[in-house]
Amino acid sequence: LLLAVFLRLPGIISRPIWYDEAFSLLISQQDFSGMLAALSADVHPFAYYIGLWAWITVLGDSVVARVFFILASILDIVVLFLIAYEFFNNRKFLPILFILLAISPFHIHYAQKIRMYSWMSLWLHLATLAFLRARRSQTLFWWGLYLPF
Numbered sequence: 606l607l608l609a610v611f612l613r614l615p616g617i618i619s620r621p622i623w624y625d626e627a628f629s630l631l632i633s634q635q636d637f638s639g640m641l642a643a644l645s646a647d648v649h650p651f652a653y654y655i656g657l658w659a660w661i662t663v664l665g666d667s668v669v670a671r672v673f674f675i676l677a678s679i680l681d682i683v684v685l686f687l688i689a690y691e692f693f694n695n696r697k698f699l700p701i702l703f704i705l706l707a708i709s710p711f712h713i714h715y716a717q718k719i720r721m722y723s724w725m726s727l728w729l730h731l732a733t734l735a736f737l738r739a740r741r742s743q744t745l746f747w748w749g750l751y752l753p754f
Contacts, residue, residue, distance in 0.1 A: 609707035616717035617671035626719035630666050633657040653721040670719055677723040678716030682706045684730040691737045
C-alpha cells in the first residue's frame with residue numbers, strides 16, 4: 606500500500622487542473638440546490654459530487670482535493686485483493702497481484718484526476734465483493750450490503 610501511495614502522490618502536484626476537473630470543482634463548490642440545478646442535464650453520479658463537496662468543504666479545493674481520489678484508489682486495491690482472495694486457492698500469488706495493482710497505470714492515472722473514475726471503480730469492486738460473499742455465505746449482512754449497489 607505504501608508503494609501505491611508513493612506512486613500516486615507525485616502526480617497530484619505535477620498536473621494542472623484540466624477542463625473536466627475544473628467542472629467537477631465548480632459544481633462541488635455550490636450549495637445543494639445549485640448542484641441539483643447544474644447537474645440536471647449531467648450524466649455523472651450525483652453522489653460523486655456530494656462526496657467531493659464534503660471533501661472540499663473540510664479540506665479545501667487545492668491540490669488536496671486530489672487526495673480524495675488517491676484514497677479511493679488505495680481502498681480499491683484492498684477490495685480487489687479481497688476479491689482475488691475469494692477466487693484463488695493458491696495464496697502465494699496474492700502478493701504478486703497486490704504489487705501489480707499497486708503499480709497499475711490505470712489506477713495511478715485515474716487516482717490523480719479530480720473525476721469520479723477511481724470512486725466508480727471502488728464502488729463496482731465493493732459490489733462485486735459483497736455479491737461474492739453473499740452468494741458464498743448466504744447471510745443477510747452481505748446481501749444487505751450488495752442490494753444498494
